[in-house]
Amino acid sequence: MADQEARIKLAGITNPGLVHRNLSVASLVEHALLRGEGILTSTGAFRVATGKYTGRSPHDKFVVDQASVHGKIWWGNNVPISPEQFNLLYLRLQAYLQGRELFVFDGFAGADPTYRLPIRVIN
Known part of the structure; x- marks a missing residue:
């Protein structure tokens, strides 16, 4: 458990x-x-009941806009936000998650081992 807590703290989440x-x-279903x-x-x-809003809004994808990556992003419907806006949202998230039960998944984005990226999802 100590290792687990240390890994959560790396994400900036304290007192989970x-x-x-x-x-x-x-286990997840249970x-x-x-x-x-x-x-x-x-x-x-x-089976879950999702209610009347069942999908993601196409205008709710936000990307931190920085000079180093601006030209590499296909903006389309993506909405740029500043690093400062991201940091404020992240502080709110950190406060919200304190004391809450968390589910952590370590996996990969992408199927090809050569190109896949390691990811951690925290719910």
């Missing part, structure tokens, strides 16, 4: 509640069922 790391699908976040269907699939 219970931290679950790299749980199996079965947690979701216990929390009342969905039900199992007759075929064993996990």
